[in-house]
Amino acid sequence: MKASDVLISGLGSFLPDQVPIEWAVERELIDRTAAEEYGITSVTVAGEIPAPEMAVRACRQALERAGQKAESLSLLLYVSVWYQGPHGWCPQYYVQRHTGAGRATAAEIRQGCMGMFSALELAATHLMASDDHEAALVTSGDNFTSPLLERWRFSPHFVMGDAGSAVVLSRREGFARLKSINSVTLPEYEAMHRGPEPLYPPGATLPGKLDFGNSKHRWLEGPDRDPVGPLKLVAAQDELVSRTLDEAGITLDDVSRVAYANGSRERVEDRAMVPLGLPMSLSTWEQGRTVGHIGASDQVVALEQLLLDGSLRQGDHFLMLGVGPGLNIACAVIEITGTPHWSTAARAAASPATAS
Template identity: 50%
Template sequence: MRYADTYISGVGTFVPRTIVSVEKAVAKGWYPAEDAELHNLAGAAVAGETPAPEMALHAARAALKRAGRAPGDLDLLLYASTWHQGPDGWPPHSYLQRHLVGGNVLATEIRQGCNGMFIALELAAGHLSSAPGKQAALLVAADNYGTPLMDRWRMGPGYVGGDAAAALVLTRDQGFARLLSVRTTTVAEAEELHRGSEPLFPPGVTVGRRMSFTARNEQFRRDVMPSGDATAALFHIQRALVEVVEGLLDESGITAADLTRVAFMNYSEEIVEQRCMALLDLPMSRSTWDYGRTIGHCGASDQVLSLDHLLATGQLRPGDHLLMLGTGPGVTVSGAVITITDTPQWI
């Protein structure tokens, strides 16, 4: 969907200082040497015992400060997550309400997997435009994968799990970047790709079952691929990527050649190139893979982390266009296009 007068006025991130290298992971036996050679990843950000909501709070405070906004300016808080945030049954956004924004702000958690920030963008943009007087929305994503039921080094095919948090402040008045378009579609026939044959009940976490998208993906390919359904599903995912990108570019009034940079998920070199950059007929030098490979796949934070990195290093300037693109379980395909309108005041 195309949006008018919707801007990003602040970005905040929290990336742990501890980066565990792939070389160390291989030496410790955590990460297969053949995967290290194949995927060309460099490391993963590891938060230790820092809870995801605490990282989210750091990122949110930074985003609000950079946006020049007070917590009282907010009309909406959306908290995206992909992994457990704290005690089961407890909403993590309430932590930010207590320690930052207060209880009068409409708030909720978004469980849309790695595409949670895109869903948040679409919901927040619609909310801000729904009535006069609405000013700003705070969008946050955070995850810490260092838990007993998750192996960050074998989380999924072609990526390792990194811990981080990211936040955006979306406003109706001027910001440093304008949100041109956001789109999401679901490839429902590929739903089993991230479920495998794991039973729906009792939920795995309640019986201590480890989570591995690698195992589920392999199971899907082994058990479903021979029927031809899996091949068709994978084709539909790629086709959905094409359609989402075409729609985004059309609504934004630009072509792929106009894109200054592309922020995909922090996956392996071959996945970023084959699934994303080749689709756009753009070189890897316009991707954010060089940065993403150093911190790992950080759930719903990847694309915002890359945006913050590009701004901080002077790789995005006024007039530049950024495409953010991702996929998530379900299978969802999402993307957004922003254009830089001004140099952020904190740069």
């Protein structure tokens, strides 16, 4: 989808304390060989901070940075990956209550770690649908501290971190423009992340832990495996990226940085940078390896960090690429149109010159 005048006016995040991966190695929570191969140095661990509370803190920061009044928002989308709170409870209304966005239509999107892409696309279409829609808030929060999941080894190449993130989209003003965003689903891969577990009763009501490594292995060895292998996935991603770049009116030569899911160096290189024909130096892996795979927040937090330290400047293009269970692939292009006032570069420019 080619976006029309959809701007990013605010970004926010909440990142809890980092726990070194060596801490987990010493406690045999992850194999030392795997830890060394992954190259991940630490992950963020929230402890008892609820996921929606991390989202609220990120939202408040994003709204403040945007100078956006919460009561003027027309849409609030909450992206979740893991369990959020009490059974039957809706986290989006908690965020709505504690940010003051009471007039917005609020909904939850549960689409794995690529849910932020779907939320951004839905929010963009909402804003383009009517001139009365001034701004939308997209947010995510996840705390993977749970007896139902081993954050350090639930899936090969990924170690889970906790975080909250938020994006304010506006039709009025912003420092970046969402130029295009697309996704594609390969439903024939649906069983890859399901394994032999029955659909009923729900897994949350049964003993056991989430183990994507085991379910993927069973899928590869079972009758549901696609005989074409990964070629279909590679072809779908290539087509998706090409379409998104064409809609944005740029080529890969114009891409300044690329954000993929925060996995091992091998995973980021093999699944994103090599297919794109771009060097790892343009990826956000160096930042991602310090926080781990923070659910749906990987790409948004990477964008915020690059703007904070001045690595992205006016005229640069930021490519977001993601994949999630389903199997879903998504891509987006964002153009930096100005320097946000909260970035290091903006603060440095505002400071008086120091006499030598």
